[in-house]
Amino acid sequence: MKKLLAITALGLAIVPNICAAQGPGDYKPVTQERLVNPEPENWLLTKGNYAGWSYSPLNQINAGNVSKLRPAWSAATNVGSGHEAPAVVNGRYMFVATPYNQVLAFDSKTGELLWRYRRELPEGFGALHMTNRGVALWGDKVYVGSVDCMLSALDAKTGKKIWETQVCDWKTGNAYITSAPLIVNGKVMIGPSGGEFGVRGFLKAFDAESGKELWTRYAIPAPGEPGSETWPQDGRWKDAWKTGGATMWMPGNYDAKNDVLYWGVGNGSPWIGDQRPGDNLYVASVLAMNPNDGTIKSYFQYHWNDSWDWAGMNAPTLVDFNRDGQKVPGLISAQRNGYMFWLDRDANGRIQYKKSVPYVKNNVFKSVDPKTGRPTYNEDAKPSTGKLAMYCPSLWGGKDWPYEAYSPNTGMLYVPFNDNHCMKFTGVVQPVAPGQWSAGVEMTDIKLVIEKDFPYIGGIQAWSVDGGKETWRNTYPKSWNFGSILATAGDIIFAGGTNDRNFRAYDAKSGKMLWEFPMPSGIISPPSSFAIDGKQYIAVVAGWGVDVAIIQSMMHDQFGWEKSVPEGGSVWVFALGD
Secondary structure (H helix, E strand, C coil), X not given: CCEHXXXXXXXXXXXXXXXXXXXXXXXXCECHHHHHCCCCCCECCCCXXXXXXXXXCCCCCCCCCHHXXXXXXXXXXXXXXXXXXXXXXXXXXXXXXXXXXXXXEEECCCCCEEEEXXXXXXXXXXXXXXXXXXXXEEECEEEEECCCCEEEEEECCCCCEEEEEECCCCCCCCCECCCCCEEECCEEEECCECCCCCCECEEEEEECCCCCEEEEEECCCCCCCCCHHHCCCCCCCCCHHHHCECCCCCCCEEECCCCEEEEEECCECCCCHHHCCCCXXXXXXXXXXXXXXXXXXXXXXXXXXXXXXXXXXXXXXXXXXXXXXXXXXXXXXXXXXXXXXEEEECCCCCEEEEEEEECCCCCCEEEECCCCCCEEECHHXXXXXXXXXXXXXXXXXXCCCCCCEEECCCCEEEEEEECCEEEEEXXXXXXCXXXXXXXXXXXXXXXXXXXCXXXXXXXXXXXXXXXXXXEEEEEECXXXXXXXXXXXXXXXXXXXXXCCCEEEEEECCCCCEEEEEECCCCCCCCCEEEEECCEEEEEEEECCCCHHHHHHHHHHHHHCCCCCCXXXXXXXXXXXXX
């Protein structure tokens, strides 16, 4: 039996809290007002702001001087595996979450370690992904989810645990947490992973002061609830909704003006759609929700009856479109299925489809309804039970979980993409049991197929949000791209994500590469930017691993690429030199 225990804690000595240094002064409490209007000198949210822009208003570093960027300090995290969390900064306090349930706090100016928190992993625990995608801040506390289904609140100045509460059950429920929390008006919201293990996805909200659970919203409706008719009602698959996936394993975005939460929903479980016939709401969708009680206001489903593990877990970026001389509130997202989506939204959270276009090769969508956005499928490219099918892009999609970035200066969306890759497998029926893989496909049968004579796979695309067209692109002939992008008011974008381990800066308007720096490990974490005493800094965490390491090994077997990229986590902070 293929167990969830396949990946373990590697015998790490886990200890509660280690205070390593005296704090660098007062800690300014994080309020709702500060999260709605974050100061340019801080990076208070994983994506910089509630809208999900991954954009810094700082402009000291620009095209004319970025070549002078030099390391200001660096520090090791003392763990391996894939580091996927950004450096979150509030004044002189920087917080970095790492794999294996660890949070580090640094003096953001000097790099001095302030404290280290590690939560001991339970005996026998394992997870498909042992990573963590970041912390959240509220008041004088730091909040972090742990892979073993716990949400913890830590004292921001000391790392001391204030409270912890259970979000999910890894023993019987097969779930685990990799997501960063999102906090709105004192409510800490987080959802688990586990779509390959028969989880029924959900989002929960907890009181930031007490840890008390406030509400739960399941992403698959129970019988009788709106949307339940899109799941099998009788027959062999009538109970498919109970273990149908739809995990909400990435942080959402928030419209603070209208108090509407936008959250992405993951893949169906099993992957094979004919084992849960129907549209399967709300798999592969974006939900507009009321953050006060979790009520679903509206939704848009990117593709129905998800049979490719494409999911829809990345919440779309909140932007205003310029249309016919008017500003129209909207959503934009480069989804894993290889299509870029433009959606309109109103003050009540109602979502309407506007248009979509492919940004990488997709051989599944035969057409897309111009009014509803509903695709029709090439059935030959849809895996099913007992049937082999090849589809493009592969399950890692045109863009996997890494964040795109939006710059209001350039009006462009910057997308870390992968193209010229496909996948094939045959669906099988697998039982759902605690700790057991149940994706409807044998792991050994999942085959990555690369286009013949491919000119590149990874790269960055820049799209005009209003014009709806690609403006420029950079491509990587011998690397995938698994790196989030940071845009800045200096009209620079920063990105890692490549197997050569380089951290790069590009001209945001032209795409010209302006600077690069070799890192000790590859970068799959989102960069961030902050300022201290009027000096701008760029922070990024290096640490290769998880899916991109698996892909690298596959590319070695097929094309002779280096078998592995050096691992090992480290935090790097850069500033302009003389």
